[in-house]
Amino acid sequence: MKDTLHLLQFSDPHLFARRDGLIKGVCSYDSLGRVLALARRRHGECEAVLLTGDLVHDEPGGYADIREQFATLGKPVYCVPGNHDDLPAMHRELSGSPFHIGGHADLKAWRLIFLDSVVPGAAHGTLADTELQRLEALLADAGGRHVLIALHHHPVNLASQWLDQVKLLNDREFFAITDRHPSVRAVCWGHVHQSFDVRRKGVRLLAVPSTCAQFMPNSAQFAIDHSAPGYRRLALNPDGSIETEVVRLEAQARDDSQRRSA
Numbered sequence: 001m002k003d004t005l006h007l008l009q010f011s012d013p014h015l016f017a018r019r020d021g022l023i024k025g026v027c028s029y030d031s032l033g034r035v036l037a038l039a040r041r042r043h044g045e046c047e048a049v050l051l052t053g054d055l056v057h058d059e060p061g062g063y064a065d066i067r068e069q070f071a072t073l074g075k076p077v078y079c080v081p082g083n084h085d086d087l088p089a090m091h092r093e094l095s096g097s098p099f100h101i102g103g104h105a106d107l108k109a110w111r112l113i114f115l116d117s118v119v120p121g122a123a124h125g126t127l128a129d130t131e132l133q134r135l136e137a138l139l140a141d142a143g144g145r146h147v148l149i150a151l152h153h154h155p156v157n158l159a160s161q162w163l164d165q166v167k168l169l170n171d172r173e174f175f176a177i178t179d180r181h182p183s184v185r186a187v188c189w190g191h192v193h194q195s196f197d198v199r200r201k202g203v204r205l206l207a208v209p210s211t212c213a214q215f216m217p218n219s220a221q222f223a224i225d226h227s228a229p230g231y232r233r234l235a236l237n238p239d240g241s242i243e244t245e246v247v248r249l250e251a252q253a254r255d256d257s258q259r260r261s262a
């Protein structure tokens, strides 16, 4: 559709200061590189990137590689912090183009709103009163634009007891605001290291796999899922409709083997 806004969402790269650092047996640096290479090949025409938190795994030294790896896309990168990030270090290391941390962006027929849900020292999330007020103000003056909201923590339960303890705890306050604004079309998050796609009161609620290790869906306790790392493609249409899919590294392996056998 003409004037559609094309975005890619990546989440939870969990980079370390050292490039050989592992998350649950997965080298997070190498895995991010492979996911970004797939995205460049499959969706290099995207206009902007969402990066929904846990850029590093408690080691600010990893931000230098975030800068280097995401620069290869050549697109603006809109970031929100996750519970493993260090916000002052993130601002220090990712200041300037192509990175934007928090705030909002008006692109084509859409307003993208980026929220900080991090509670320092905690795994769960909460939106501070100042963030809730900023959300309300940005929705009130969206000027007829459709709205996508991005944050790190999930605002709904996923039928996964351990993960639901570390969700966005003031989800009621969040939805009390979004429910007053029919311009809100989508809420996107990371944190859960798995794909998720449901509708709530007409709003698309979307999670994305991590670019490294995945968590088992619907598991009461922490468990690793061996599905492949990936990202989400979003096509935001000017009429407010959304087309989206999750793309995983397995698709690249399948394409490569098809090319070899052709």
Ligand SMILES: [Fe+2]
Residues within 6 Å of the ligand: 012, 014, 053, 054, 082, 191, 192, 193
């Ligand atoms: Fe994470």
